[in-house]
Amino acid sequence: MRLNTRWRRRFDxxxxxxxxxxxxxxxxxxxxVPLRVEDYPSKKTMRELxxxxxxxxxxxxxxxxxxxRMPSLPFELPPFVTLYREGILAATRELHxxxxxxxxxxxxxxxxxxxxxxxxxxDEEDLEELGYA
Numbered sequence: 461m462r463l464n465t466r467w468r469r470r471f472d473x474x475x476x477x478x479x480x481x482x483x484x485x486x487x488x489x490x491x492x493v494p495l496r497v498e499d500y501p502s503k504k505t506m507r508e509l510x511x512x513x514x515x516x517x518x519x520x521x522x523x524x525x526x527x528x529r530m531p532s533l534p535f536e537l538p539p540f541v542t543l544y545r546e547g548i549l550a551a552t553r554e555l556h557x558x559x560x561x562x563x564x565x566x567x568x569x570x571x572x573x574x575x576x577x578x579x580x581x582x583d584e585e586d587l588e589e590l591g592y593a
């Protein structure tokens with residue numbers, strides 16, 4: 461799905477609602493792991509992750525998980541989470557046939573929590589068991 465201004469605004473409004481409804485602890489995490497929102501991943505990111513289409517990625521955690529950090533390293537890039545509008549919209553449509561505010565809100569929430577879980581060292585298998593795959 462190619463985004464137009466209407467869909468971008470709609471997505472961002474729903475994202476703001478999702479963020480407002482998150483518990484305080486998640487907001488504290490977002491202070492440690494900033495959130496970025498882009499329409500789609502770069503070609504480089506797609507290559508690195510083996511993605512064929514730019515709408516197949518909903519989000520990505522970039523950085524070193526807490527479980528792998530080494531205090532002796534003098535400098536490491538800060539972690540962050542990126543959500544991809546096109547991927548989230550495509551996943552919502554695939555799962556439900558159409559995009560409703562409720563299903564879009566749930567997909568944004570699940571994607572955000574999924575990527576934040578990577579910050580805490582959970583892998584895809586762990587997340588699948590928890591229902592956040």
